[in-house]
Amino acid sequence: MNMTPTESRTGFAQEVDAVTLARARRGDGTAHAALYRIFSRPCFTLAMRVLGSSAAAEDIVQDVFLKMMDAIRSYRGDAPFGAWLKRMTVNAAIDQLRSQRHLDKDDPERLFANVSDTTGLLASDAHDVMALLQRLPPRARLILVLHELEGYTHKELAELFGQTESYSKSILSRSLKRLQEWLAPNTVVEMQPWPSRS
């Protein structure tokens, strides 16, 4: 099973034994519960990072595992189970953002037009990355989380949003720059090696 470094960080790369998968496909409730024990944390964490609300993240986890229990019969094992579940989680998060009309603005310029600068940024917020993430527009936050934390490539993001690769590159660059600006008075920024993805 191929696992990217990001997947091992997020927990979606955890392996599932074939017996549990086979039992889950047959509708075994104990196997479903075992899958929940393995993947509920990465699923909830991803939803929290993208949506920033525990209630919304709970809804995502519920949607994803309800769908999983129905759809697992059609899971053929072409991709690792965690990757399959991660895709379901991302799709559910995108659906929720769309339903709240948080993904309406496509244009990167307009997307960041109303994002505040450092005004109102508390000293404690500067090192609270969750608080900083929530200051970004939802679409920018989603792209940042998916690329930087979940290992999505710009090609995959382009397919996900129906845009070009340069679109997600542009939004990611602006998001990181904005984070850097917010951190500037408090943090010494040092470049570190990072797995390169296209």
Add this chain to the structure above:
Amino acid sequence: MAEQELSLKALRLAALPEFDPPPNLWARIEAEHHRRQQRGRTLRWGSGLAAMLALATVVALAPRPQIAAANPLAQLERRSHELELAYAGLSQAASPLESEAELRAVELALQQAYDRGAAVDELLPLWQQRNDVLSNLIVLAADGAQPTRI
């Protein structure tokens, strides 16, 4: 710093926390899954029952209008049989003799028509005439009245 070199890791932010869902979430998901399965079973059972009822209704009702529409002679014959049964159930004493005679005359004409292999166009008015006479006899028998001929 070049923009393309920026990354979350390069920003050296505090480690992003991971989050655990509330402990009772799985119980809620299981309950919702069970509820949906139950509803699905009820819907499938209800749909099956409705389909069976619809099929039974179609089987019971469909042939009659088809015969009636396709074969007016059969419809008249069936109507005639129904009237005959209804008339037989009423008091014969109240029936005037001339109406009985008229019925026998129509039946004789019908028999002769069949004997010579008459076409449907010739049979239809005779069956209709028999039905009219029978209807008249039923009304008279029920009222105890006499027919009026003009």
